[in-house]
Amino acid sequence: MKRNVRMVLRYDGTRYLGWARQPGKDMTIQGKIEAVLEKMTGSPVQLIGAGRTDAGVHARAQVCNAIFDTELSEEEILSHMNRYLPEDIGVVSVKFVSDRFHSRYNASGKTYRYTFWIDTAKPVFERKYVTILEKKPDTEAIRRASQFLLGEHDFKSFCTNSHMKKSTVRTVDSIRIEEKGSAIRMYFHGNGFLQNMVRVMAGTLLEAGYGRIRPEDIPLILEARDRSKAGPTAPPQGLMLMKVDY
Amino acid sequence: MKRNVRMVLRYDGTRYLGWARQPGKDMTIQGKIEAVLEKMTGSPVQLIGAGRTDAGVHARAQVCNAIFDTELSEEEILSHMNRYLPEDIGVVSVKFVSDRFHSRYNASGKTYRYTFWIDTAKPVFERKYVTILEKKPDTEAIRRASQFLLGEHDFKSFCTNSHMKKSTVRTVDSIRIEEKGSAIRMYFHGNGFLQNMVRVMAGTLLEAGYGRIRPEDIPLILEARDRSKAGPTAPPQGLMLMKVDY
Numbered sequence: 129m130k131r132n133v134r135m136v137l138r139y140d141g142t143r144y145l146g147w148a149r150q151p152g153k154d155m156t157i158q159g160k161i162e163a164v165l166e167k168m169t170g171s172p173v174q175l176i177g178a179g180r181t182d183a184g185v186h187a188r189a190q191v192c193n194a195i196f197d198t199e200l201s202e203e204e205i206l207s208h209m210n211r212y213l214p215e216d217i218g219v220v221s222v223k224f225v226s227d228r229f230h231s232r233y234n235a236s237g238k239t240y241r242y243t244f245w246i247d248t249a250k251p252v253f254e255r256k257y258v259t260i261l262e263k264k265p266d267t268e269a270i271r272r273a274s275q276f277l278l279g280e281h282d283f284k285s286f287c288t289n290s291h292m293k294k295s296t297v298r299t300v301d302s303i304r305i306e307e308k309g310s311a312i313r314m315y316f317h318g319n320g321f322l323q324n325m326v327r328v329m330a331g332t333l334l335e336a337g338y339g340r341i342r343p344e345d346i347p348l349i350l351e352a353r354d355r356s357k358a359g360p361t362a363p364p365q366g367l368m369l370m371k372v373d374y
Numbered sequence: 375m376k377r378n379v380r381m382v383l384r385y386d387g388t389r390y391l392g393w394a395r396q397p398g399k400d401m402t403i404q405g406k407i408e409a410v411l412e413k414m415t416g417s418p419v420q421l422i423g424a425g426r427t428d429a430g431v432h433a434r435a436q437v438c439n440a441i442f443d444t445e446l447s448e449e450e451i452l453s454h455m456n457r458y459l460p461e462d463i464g465v466v467s468v469k470f471v472s473d474r475f476h477s478r479y480n481a482s483g484k485t486y487r488y489t490f491w492i493d494t495a496k497p498v499f500e501r502k503y504v505t506i507l508e509k510k511p512d513t514e515a516i517r518r519a520s521q522f523l524l525g526e527h528d529f530k531s532f533c534t535n536s537h538m539k540k541s542t543v544r545t546v547d548s549i550r551i552e553e554k555g556s557a558i559r560m561y562f563h564g565n566g567f568l569q570n571m572v573r574v575m576a577g578t579l580l581e582a583g584y585g586r587i588r589p590e591d592i593p594l595i596l597e598a599r600d601r602s603k604a605g606p607t608a609p610p611q612g613l614m615l616m617k618v619d620y
Contacts, residue, residue, distance in 0.1 A: 138498045186499075203494075210496050218496030248449075250456050250464030252384045253432075253503065 130197055133205065134225045137161070137190045140216040142256050142365065146183040147190070157181070157217060161192070164212045168205070169196045178231045178372040179238060182324065184364030186257060189220065191372040193231040237301070237373035240316045242330040243366045247310035258311065259366035265337025267305055267312060273336035274303040274314070276346035277329060284353040286329055287322035288361060296322055296353075303329075315370070324361050332359030376443055379451065380471045383407070383436045386462040388502050388611065392429040393436070403427070403463060407438070410458045414451070415442045424477045424618040425484055428570065430610030432503060435466065437618040439477040483547070483619035486562045488576040489612045493556035504557065505612035511583025513553055519582035520549040520560070522592035523575060530599040532575055533568035534607060542568055542599075549575075561616070570607050578605030 139157055149158040158175050165173040178191040198205065202222045209219040244265075245251045245258035277300050284296040300318040307313075314333065316326050332349065335341045341349075341359070349357045385403055395404040404421050411419040424437040444451065448468045455465040490511075491497045491504040523546050530542040546564040553559075560579065562572050578595065581587045587595075587605070595603045 138495070140498050140501075206494055210494070213496075215496065215501050216498055218498040220495040248452055248456070249384070249466040250459075250461065252386050252462055252464040255386075255461050257499065 129199060130195065131224050132193060132195045132227050132229055133198075134191065134193045134223045134229060134231065135161075135209075136220040137192060138188050138218050138220055139186060139190070140256065141181060141184050141186045143216060144183065146185065147177050147179070147181045157190075158192075160213060160217055161209070162194075164209055165194060165196065167212070168200075168208055169198055171196065176231050178235045179321075179369055181367075181369055182327075182364055185367045185369070186365075187369040189371050190369050191231045191235070191374075193225065193229055195227070231372075234374050235320070235372050237317060237319055238321065238369065239371040239373075240321065240326045241368045241370050242314045242316070242326060242362060243368070244312045244314075244330075244334070245310050246312065249310070251310065254311075256365055257368065259363050261312075261334075263338075265312070265334055266339065267307055267337065269339065269343060270312075270314075270333045270337040271305050273333050273341075273343035273346050274305060276343060276350075277303060277333075281350050282353055283322055283325055283350070285349050285355055285358045286325045286332070288324040288328065288355065289322065290355065292322065298322060298325070300329075303333075305333075327362045327364070327367055328355075328358050328360075330362040330366070334362065335359040375445060376441065377470050378439055378441050378473050378475055379444075380437065380439045380469045380475060380477065381407075381455075382466040383438060384434050384464050384466055385432060385436070386502065387427060387430050387432045389462060390429065392431065393423050393425070393427045403436075404438075406459060406463055407455070408440075410455055411440060411442065413458070414446075414454055415444055417442065422477050424481045425567075425615055427613075427615055428573075428610055431613045431615070432611075433615040435617050436615050437477045437481070437620075439471065439475055441473070477618075480620050481566075481618050483563060483565050484567065484615065485617040485619075486567065486572045487614045487616050488560045488562070488572060488608060489614070490558045490560075490576075490580070490608075491556050492558065495556070497556065500557075502611055503614065505609050507558075507580075509584075511558070511580055512585065513551055513558060513583065515585065515589060516558075516560075516579045516583040517551050519579050519587075519589035519592050520551060522589060522596075523549060523579075527596050528599055529568055529571055529596070531595050531601055531604045532571045532578070534570040534574065534601065535568065536601065538568065544568060544571070546575075549579075551579075573608045573610065573613060574601075574604050574606075576608040576612070580608065581605040 206222040243258045280299040304315040452468040526545040550561040
């Protein structure tokens, strides 16, 4: 029976080239999942993901869907996938949904988390999911700077794809800065994010935390529509796709 | 200046053959730390660890000490060690202590934690620190069985070293069973543990959780003083040395 199957995934992106399948490359999240689905169904399967996470980026709750023929139940698909996927990719839930559901087009919002780590002790158990800082930034300055990113803006300065032809206007609803133990976490919620946008926002906010830019410079960076005006792209391992809203 | 240096360590044991240095083997925790200390001081250093964790076992707060000549401060040693140790071994603190301090002989108690994982979803981020179970055990039976292990007993049945010549009598003060999300955690506190004793206790308690033995069988297993009467040795990756008391 033809089904539209919606899956929630978590993965440790460390070993992977990112979400998107690439010709001739084995190590992509999409490719690994499609390969298991194809073996399961006996036919090629096209997986649609809510967000294309970059190489080295992790997900706690990526959402994807695919339409394929199957007589298996939701539970059987879940258990089959978890058995045959590598140990760093897991399926959290499987649900049969309406044919009209499209995990990318129907996504209304996403939450990303970026984690920095500051401590004289090393993040032994967290090391693959954090970015280590040498000295503590001023989190109040980070908070003040973050407020200037809220709302609808042209985020061209925060996009690493210089050939982007479509609109670079996005809305960031909330940015929350949390200090907990050795971690400084930045939670970003918005209707959608440009390529590397969260990592460039994290890198730019950190510049404010180190006093290299002032919080009030953020509006000028936005207005410039020029990638070179924003801060560096924070490394991938600190980034985690937390949630997709529908 | 000759110093007795006390260090608290955390490590991810996944890649290592265990704590204890082994001739001709590179991948031991003790060996890695001694190598960094020897480079730092220019002379061989003998490290004493509070507990000899097995291959694949982790530590959140292992304690060790070594006597060596140094002009460096505590902070400088900490920072040097963390720079030169691999990313899966970290020094949490460094303290100059009295010459009489011996991390093994002076240890008065230890806390170990064993973590089992039961979920249809896979432990993607926790996978190296948990042991996956296929079906949920009865945690009430585990709790009842655990009470029979408390107190001073001859734990020979729970020791994998059959050539053990010294006393196999130990005191287990407390065992706490905690269910949290997908994890079942067993916390063991005692004055000392025999080789693999925590893992054999965890494996035996799990047998009670699956109804393969009754909680009331534990006293008979203890009395037998025979390793074959207890349950299997639970795998190393679920075990973490949490704390050493002095």
